[in-house]
Amino acid sequence: MKNLMKSITLLLVLISLNSFAQNADPKFLQATKTGLEMIANAKGAEDYLKAENHFERIAAVETKEWLPSYYAAYCNLYAGYTTANKELKDQYWDKALLEIDKADVLSANNSEIYALKGAVQFMKMSVDPRTRMYLMGESAESLGKAAALNPENPRIDLIRGQDIFYTPETFGGGKAKAKPILESAVAKFTIFKPANTINPNWGAEAAKALLAQCK
């Protein structure tokens, strides 16, 4: 009887722990969702930076969660895309890399984190390709690591496809080469299910839009 009670208590504890992990703190959940909405509605660098600040504030409090730093890095990646100033691009992407490292410390061997890292490294290369050729290798290494951790992660193919899409044909890129990779990304997006409502689930639209341009 005592043993049974013990097992039940243990079970209850496990269930509650599990549900906590599943649902997280509602306040955290809500704040993250707010941030994701800010990203969804972002129109320019300034909006991404606002969202980035929002995630940074969450990250400062939630020192055990990897998502706030991950999304802060994501915002910096997009802030860089939408800025014309090369120096600012560099600074946003440098900051993104720092945030990625923070996320990596909190969640080791996370395919999503390495995929994002590969994207940022590639973009940093694009600022000054002639002097930063080495970053191409580093980006490929990060994406390779992401694929080894979870080959079904559709964002890896999206990022690879995107990189190849924008690389001139003469340098081994081009639409024709990007097409099969983007097709694979789109296919993977259709079956991809994030672990919960706030885990990374971006890119399906971008993959479709880019693939459409390959036709």
Next chain:
Amino acid sequence: MQTFKLSLLFIFSFTLAKAQTKISGILKTTKGIAVANANISLKNSYDGASTDSTGRFAFTTTLSGPAVILFSALNFERDSVQVNLDHGNLTLNLSIKEAMNQLQTVSISAGSFIAGDGKKGAILSSLDIATIAGSRADIFAALQTLPGAQTSFSESGLFVRGGSASETKTYFDGMLVKSPFNATVPDQASRGRLSAFLFKGTSFSAGGYSAQYGQALSSALVLESTDLPEKTTTGISILSVGGGVDQNIRFKNSAITVGGYYYNLSPAYSIIKQHHDYVKAPEQLGGNFQYKLKTSSTGMFKIYASYGRTNLALYKANIDTPAMPNYFSNRNFNIYLNSTYKEYFGNSWKLETGLAYNKDKDAGLMTINDYSRQDHLLEGKATVTKSFGQLSNFKFGTETFHTGRLESLNGLARTYNDQISSGFAETDLFLTQKIVVRLGLRGEYSSYLQKYNLAPRSSLSFKTSAHAQVSFAYGRFYQNPEDEYLIIKPTDFEHADHYILKYEINTTDRNFRIEGYYKDYNRLTKISNGTPDNSGSGYAKGFELFWRDKKSIKNADYWLSYSFLDTKRDFRDFPMMATPSFAAKHTVSVVYKHFIESLHTQFGGTYSFASGRPYVNPNNPVYLADKTQNFNSLSLNVSYLTHVLKQFSVLYLNINNVPGFNQVYGYQYSTNGLNRQAIVPAAKRDFLIGIMITIGDDTFVR
């Protein structure tokens, strides 16, 4: 009544819990400029806001009591203020201090040009060096497009700021390379032995360099080899003068590269008319081996070994007896070995060690005389660096060279050997992020000269604005006399003092620099009555300009260098102070590169100009008073990127001196001084065509 009280209590507690405090304000720099996109946050809560373009922010919080407001922004130092949330809405006037990011931190730069991939303050990338028109991927030719270096074609080497070629020393991962040039033909410069593709970084220092480097009066060329290659690839190059193959094999933590080449210039010389009458056109054969091992996440062990042979023979016009041209033949062989190990210990200690060996032998016939010459160098080096603070460090180390020469003429031989041992210590002190001081000291002892020297080096840089800095350097540099004098008898160290002042502006796409210098040479080797002594001296002064712009013209990139040089010296066999024949007063180079995407092609052009150089006219009583005509050269290259058999390939064409300018390097006079002949390039125009194929990687790796 009771219930009423209770509900009142409820309502009260409800409103209390929901009581919101509005926090608003403005964030400015210490200079009063609004800061946009800053993050204002309330410690231990998600509450906060971003500032708008006027630096304003506003947010509400339900927290109460004492609290801390944090504020941070890109390029500013994070700061905070204490507030109390119990007294209603708050209006804050915040000010934030500028932070220095890495790019905006001052750097030690007087005298130096840094080329490299992803390096701070890098002026050129490795790819830039490889694709300069006219350089044909030769590092030394590429560096001649930078200010400070003379365009010199009649002698191998880098002539920097009035210094002779022997005053520039080449370092491979910190280790001295004694014979960095291929075998030479009389009066023609030859290529460097080391491929530009071996290196990820190049630092070309025209003066004021670190105490780490000694035995170089003028200039240190510091080459830094690449790390592990990304993947296993095969590279094939087929040129109009020969070809080469190299195989990269990548393992998890290590890599092996094996390569070989064969060049034969005779087919090319049958098409391009040569100035000399070749009996045997240069034929070159060689191979190299590299092994790199990542010993830990921060440790790296590298070995590079190469072997090369060259054969050539020719008749050189004889001005005294035109009917009897001078015969010259040369068989050269060269072995080079470089091995280094680098590791970090703890957070702040770094150890670098190295071992290098170089042997270079020339032998052949000069008219009817058998000659041979063999140079060797064995070097060991260890350096320890301790970093402290955020950026500062202290470095010390020791190195020893065993060096010498053995030469013979018709069976008569002479030799000399020297052991040069040295110790050095140097510190880079960042007083603030805007001011850095480098202080160094180097001491050397030569067993052959039986003499010591002690050389102080110093430099100071400070940032004048976000992208601009001013630098000053002073240093003393010692060097043993050249082997050809030392083999006669030991004399004393030669020395030079460098004073350099520089101003530069660097942004991502544009670089501008102006540098002025004064060099004071003393104890240069002079031949008096057939024996060398140290009674020579000299000076060099001048200024240089450099401008590079990657932004103004789309898909194009160009740079412009100008050097003004005023130098005189009394050395070697000079009867008096004179400007040496390798020094032109004005030197200009313009390098232009343009990539046309639709054609998959990069076009490049290099224009070089040098004002006339002095030459000795025995009929003029003033020594070295005559000057050659101005030197002009325009080289073009085209690189077409394509796929051959589905492998990434580059088709390449380079033409030197396209317009066919007359180029005169100097004049040679007959013994009686009545006749002369011009020293001219081997051929008026010269072209190279080739294809480079990379197998195993369809992206651009080089």
